[in-house]
Amino acid sequence: MNRTTIGIIGGMGPHAGIYLADRITAHTNAAGDSGHVSLQLASLPALIPDRTAFLFDRGAPDPSGAILEIASELVKSGCLVLGMPCNTAHAEPILAKVASGLAQRHPEARLFHLIDETAAFCAEAAPGARRIGLLATLGTYRDGMYERALTAQGLQPIIPDEAVQQNLIHRALYDADFGIKRQSSPVTEEAIELLSLAVEHLREAGAEAVILGCTELPLAIKGRTFAGLPVVDSTTALARALIRAAAPEKLAPLN
Amino acid sequence: MNRTTIGIIGGMGPHAGIYLADRITAHTNAAGDSGHVSLQLASLPALIPDRTAFLFDRGAPDPSGAILEIASELVKSGCLVLGMPCNTAHAEPILAKVASGLAQRHPEARLFHLIDETAAFCAEAAPGARRIGLLATLGTYRDGMYERALTAQGLQPIIPDEAVQQNLIHRALYDADFGIKRQSSPVTEEAIELLSLAVEHLREAGAEAVILGCTELPLAIKGRTFAGLPVVDSTTALARALIRAAAPEKLAPLN
Numbered sequence: 001m002n003r004t005t006i007g008i009i010g011g012m013g014p015h016a017g018i019y020l021a022d023r024i025t026a027h028t029n030a031a032g033d034s035g036h037v038s039l040q041l042a043s044l045p046a047l048i049p050d051r052t053a054f055l056f057d058r059g060a061p062d063p064s065g066a067i068l069e070i071a072s073e074l075v076k077s078g079c080l081v082l083g084m085p086c087n088t089a090h091a092e093p094i095l096a097k098v099a100s101g102l103a104q105r106h107p108e109a110r111l112f113h114l115i116d117e118t119a120a121f122c123a124e125a126a127p128g129a130r131r132i133g134l135l136a137t138l139g140t141y142r143d144g145m146y147e148r149a150l151t152a153q154g155l156q157p158i159i160p161d162e163a164v165q166q167n168l169i170h171r172a173l174y175d176a177d178f179g180i181k182r183q184s185s186p187v188t189e190e191a192i193e194l195l196s197l198a199v200e201h202l203r204e205a206g207a208e209a210v211i212l213g214c215t216e217l218p219l220a221i222k223g224r225t226f227a228g229l230p231v232v233d234s235t236t237a238l239a240r241a242l243i244r245a246a247a248p249e250k251l252a253p254l255n
Numbered sequence: 256m257n258r259t260t261i262g263i264i265g266g267m268g269p270h271a272g273i274y275l276a277d278r279i280t281a282h283t284n285a286a287g288d289s290g291h292v293s294l295q296l297a298s299l300p301a302l303i304p305d306r307t308a309f310l311f312d313r314g315a316p317d318p319s320g321a322i323l324e325i326a327s328e329l330v331k332s333g334c335l336v337l338g339m340p341c342n343t344a345h346a347e348p349i350l351a352k353v354a355s356g357l358a359q360r361h362p363e364a365r366l367f368h369l370i371d372e373t374a375a376f377c378a379e380a381a382p383g384a385r386r387i388g389l390l391a392t393l394g395t396y397r398d399g400m401y402e403r404a405l406t407a408q409g410l411q412p413i414i415p416d417e418a419v420q421q422n423l424i425h426r427a428l429y430d431a432d433f434g435i436k437r438q439s440s441p442v443t444e445e446a447i448e449l450l451s452l453a454v455e456h457l458r459e460a461g462a463e464a465v466i467l468g469c470t471e472l473p474l475a476i477k478g479r480t481f482a483g484l485p486v487v488d489s490t491t492a493l494a495r496a497l498i499r500a501a502a503p504e505k506l507a508p509l510n
Contacts, residue, residue, distance in 0.1 A: 005299070013288035014280045018273060021296065025269045026440050033268035033300045033436070041276065041296040044260070045288045077328065181288070185281050 004246040005038040007079025007109075009070050011045035012086035015184060016215030016235065018043070020085040023239035029252045037247045040079055042070050051088040052139040063089065064097035068105075071098065075106040081245045082111045083238045085215045087136055090115050091143040110245065114238050118211055119149035121237035124254055126209030126230040133158040133207030133229065135198060137173060137214050141165050146213055158207040160198060168198040173216060180216045187220040195220055199227035259501040260293040262334025262364075264325050266300035267341035270439060271470030271490065273298070275340040278494035284507045292502045295334055297325050306343040307394040318344065319352035323360075326353065330361040336500045337366045338493045340470045342391055345370050346398040365500065369493050373466055374404035376492035379509055381464030381485040388413040388462030388484065390453060392428060392469050396420050401468055413462040415453060423453040428471060435471045442475040450475060454482035 006024060010017020021041050030036045047070070049061035067089065071082055082102075089095065090113065102111055122132055132155050134146050141159070150157040160169060172194040173180050180191050195217070199210055209230045212218055218233055225231060243251045261279060265272020276296050285291045302325070304316035322344065326337055337357075344350065345368065357366055377387055387410050389401050396414070405412040415424060427449040428435050435446050450472070454465055464485045467473055473488055480486060498506045 011288065011291070011293075014291040018276045018280060021273045021276070021298065025273060031437075032305075033266065034303070034305070036266070036269040036298075036300045038266075038299045038301055039296075040298070041294075043276065043291075043295065044293040045291045046293055048289070050287075050289065073332065077332065182286075 004081065005040060005079045006242045006246050007071070007074030007077070007082045008039060008041040009067060009074065009082060009084040010041050010043035011048055012051065012084070012089055013181065013216060014043050014045055015219060016085040017041050019215065019218060020083060020235050020239055023236050024243060027236070027239050027243055027252045028247075028250045030250060035250070037243060037250060040074060040077055042074055044070060051086060051091070051094060052137055055088070055091050055093060055139040055143070058093070064094050064101075067094070067098050068101040071102050071111065072105055075109045080109045081242055082109055083242050084111065084114060085235050085238060087114060087213050087215060087234060088139040090145055091139055112238060112241050112245065114234055115145045115149045117241040118213070118232060118234040118237040119146070119153045119155065121240065122150070122153065122155060122209060122211070122232050125232045125236070129208035129230065131156045131158050131206045131208050132232070133199070133202030133205070133210040134160065134213050135169055135195065135210060135217055138165065138170050140213055146211060158202050158205050160201060164198055164201045168194045168201070172198070172220070173214060180220055184216065184219045192220050196227045199229055203227070203229055259336065260295060260334045261497045261501050262326070262329030262332070262337045263294060263296040264322060264329065264337060264339040265296050265298035266303055267306065267339070267344055268436065268471060269298050269300050270474060271340040272296050274470065274473060275338060275490050275494055278491050279498060282491070282494050282498055282507050283502075283505045285505060290505070292498060292505060295329060295332055297329055299325055306341065306346070306349060307392055310343070310346050310348060310394040310398070313348070319349050319356075322349070322353050323356040326357050326366065327360055330364045335364045336497055337364055338497050339366065339369065340490050340493060342369060342468050342470060342489060343394040345400055346394055367493060367496050367500065369489055370400045370404045372496040373468070373487060373489040373492040374401070374408045374410065376495065377405070377408065377410060377464060377466070377487050380487045380491070384463035384485065386411045386413050386461045386463050387487070388454070388457030388460070388465040389415065389468050390424055390450065390465060390472055393420065393425050395468055401466060413457050413460050415456060419453055419456045423449045423456070427453070427475070428469060435475055439471065439474045447475050451482045454484055458482070458484055
């Protein structure tokens with residue numbers, strides 16, 4: 001298998017890995033089948049302990065070991081360019097162990113950083129926007145990873161109030177009846193309504209664009225704008241970074 | 256990795272492998288991420304010579320060797336239940352070599368047969384339908400694989416006239432300007448119009464349901480019916496067969 005195969009560490013959740021593969025294909029300029037980039041997706045959800053549960057209770061099973069094993073298997077299969085489409089797994093207590101383990105075992109491989117790529121992608125997806133709102137899981141929210149990444153890009157993070165995070169965003173994702181992680185085909189109207197209210201809150205707080213900082217959110221929010229704001233999809237950001245690394249000449253213009 | 260991991264031999268085309276992974280996820284009953292079945296997708300399109308080109312010119316590169324290598328790598332990674340979402344690759348001159356090579360190298364693995372599974376799925380997707388129409392590539396059409404599989408299920412194949420196959424179906428898939436293999440995001444109106452005329456032709460010939468016998472067709476034809484006929488999607492048929500083999504208790508009811 002060739003040196004530019006993209007490896008996707010999937011399963012967190014299953015939709016996210018598949019959606020990244022889909023975005024890689026959609027953002028590739030290829031005349032026919034054989035012009036597309038090579039990729040491998042490992043979606044082994046049962047092996048990976050819940051990321052959010054671990055971040056809130058360090059006594060809970062640590063997902064980093066399983067993630068590192070899956071990444072290693074992908075590298076051994078020829079994938080030197082890796083992406084992990086799970087924002088929550090980029091929290092420091094998880095990512096630090098994965099990244100250092102991978103650097104030690106496979107210095108030849110490169111794991112792209114979903115959050116940094118998303119912050120960098122704002123300039124392309126929402127040109128001119130300086131104040132960037134965030135929709136994410138509680139684990140991502142509490143970690144502060146997007147504040148750091150946006151600030152590093154010279155952008156101003158607009159983070160929801162705790163009440164909005166808990167009552168609108170968290171519920172839209174995790175509600176036992178209507179949450180996206182419960183029902184995604186199709187996503188429920190309740191979930192979309194809560195997200196729409198959350199984005200209105202971010203806009204009132206000054207946001208000029210909104211990051212979809214959870215890989216399940218594009219199941220609910222399709223298109224380039226939502227509730228009046230341009231959307232910056234983290235999975236699309238990662239897809240474009242991976243294509244740029246594996247086959248830069250094949251990266252399609254953003255339209 | 257566990258014994259029930261599903262392996263997808265993808266890349267033929269890239270959308271088809273991703274769509275199979277998507278259908279597996281959509282047809283799985285799972286309360287959360289970790290309840291989903293494990294799967295691996297190998298999408299290495301540049302390695303696999305064009306299937307249709309080989310079927311029409313046996314001097315052209317034979318794709319079966321590359322397909323067998325990819326299947327072997329998946330088995331070595333722990334995938335004992337395999338699917339190949341490409342109808343054309345199920346033509347005898349290609350499949351025979353893949354299947355016998357795999358049986359020799361890895362008797363522990365099982366490659367599910369897309370065409371047979373689709374014929375069997377008609378009873379579930381279009382209950383009561385006896386005369387089943389076919390939309391497929393020229394390679395699949397000429398091979399006669401669906402006639403054989405449908406007849407084996409006691410169903411009557413309704414195959415398009417040569418003119419309809421060439422001027423409507425082949426063009427909808429392969430036209431250099433508007434064909435689905437050229438433009439799929441979104442599919443062009445011209446392609447959908449040609450397919451709609453082809454299905455009307457099949458209905459006039461007595462078809463009570465129509466098989467989407469090319470894995471790119473669901474990009475154009477979504478939903479359970481098209482141009483007045485119930486749709487039997489070959490990728491969905493394969494997805495359900497793979498779930499049934501890997502984790503039967505997780506197969507969602509068809510709705």
